[in-house]
Amino acid sequence: MKVLVAVKRVIDYNVKIRVKADNTGVETANVKFSMNPFDEIAVEEAVRLKEAGKATEIVVVSIGPATAQETLRTALAMGADRGVLVQTDEEIQPLAVAKLLKAVVDKEQPGLVILGKQAIDDDSNQTGQMLAALLGWSQGTFASKVAIGDGSIEVTREVDGGLETVSLKMPAIVTTDLRLNEPRYASLPNIMKAKKKPIDTMAPADLGVDVAPRLVTLKVEEPAKRKAGIKVGDIAALVDKLKNEAKVI
């Protein structure tokens, strides 16, 4: 079975986000970028499936600027076999990402697509579900465990009250949650090997997809800052403040 994994290049999760002075977005110049953490988990899961003999080939797809090649190389160094870059400098919103991925899926015919549950830049949490919808496939979102059976896949999902297990007919879409696995670091030999793995580059137009944004960002602002309060000396003082000043207990 072929497994397709989608990865996004995002501002590194350790970077302190700064809103641009003109309120058009956030500062991206001279900022470290890396693979969206949930997508790393997706790549890792695919590599584990291959190591377990459940997957035969891993194709990793990214949609974004030329620099997204680096993100693909990271995935290739982790163990993916080849990359597809849908290259564009335009803003591509989740619905358009899902349409582009559908076009790639139609060509590649994987049995399983794994994506991160959300990207930590726009926090949309939409693409996997949208891709499942467009393909008419089943979806197992927020996965903490994946078990491939015969023609079906069991996905344990992180839900508000605990865990839920569903059985999905294959082909299927899985989106990853934090506890699914702990992604590996690529070894130096694997990083070198990854440089030789093929990356196929194309444009959204090559896939015949209209990627015009449906949402217009009117402004981006910093949230109201919380003021730091006071330090109290001991527990008795704390409880006194909560009872008599804040009046919350």
Added chain:
Amino acid sequence: MSVLVLAEHEAGQLKASTLNTVTAAKALDADVHVLVAGSGIAAVAQAAAAVEGVAKVLTADAAQFEHHLAEPLAALLVELAKGYAAVLAPATSTGKNVLPRVAALLDVAQISDITAVVSADTFVRPIYAGNALATVQSKDALKVITVRTTAFEAAAASGGSAPVEAVVVPADPAVSSFVSQQLSKSERPELTSARIIISGGRGMQSGENFHLLEKVADKLGAAVGASRAAVDAGFVPNDLQVGQTGKIVAPELYIAVGISGAIQHLAGMKDSKVIVAINKDEEAPIFQVADYGLVADLFKALPELAAELDK
């Protein structure tokens, strides 16, 4: 035009998140209809009909909706959505699972996790773990929206008397099925609706040590939460996680114990009314958002706090 709210319910009870979502829907300045989909839902439908400001309740009572699977629910919503200006659901694990599927099938964008309604087509939503707020305008005729429940007051659960109407149930796509669930059993209030929350972080050092928090929680009638670090370390299950990738909470009182205050944790709790931080590291970033900070060893402070609350 009317707007449609997907009700969230469990074990015959309408969940509070539905009430917050109704308030967000009202802000769109339209008649609010509520869809209750499930199996054996008469009581939930009655509860929804009694919510203030609800003009109509639609029911879809069928076995395929029993476990709120995304595929059959989306098939139903797509059929119903065509008559509405907007479809809304709370940004819970069910809403987040189902609504993007609906949006894609309708070929419209979804506006995720809104925290304010500016006008019928313009909304505010947090991005970058709440470190920035984007105001976005939708160009689609039909809006598909998930609602951050903590950003909207709950609509009154009584005072309404909306008519209840059953809808035609479309065929089950039958590509997925429910196998089992393991729900965390707790006598304590639910995280997302608790008035007081006490959370532990990596500083708790082990899952066993969480009983120190639980003792305090029980004296305060509080829910117990955790930081991602505590979940990653395996101290507690993920459904206790508060943060960007866990639950977003905004209680009256949030007590952070042994939590350093990583951006991604702050994203989940910084809208709490009063924040208390207990940490032995006085440089911990959590103190920058705390109303009351106590620099102390939590293993000493928590038993003291439990004792003080008994006084």
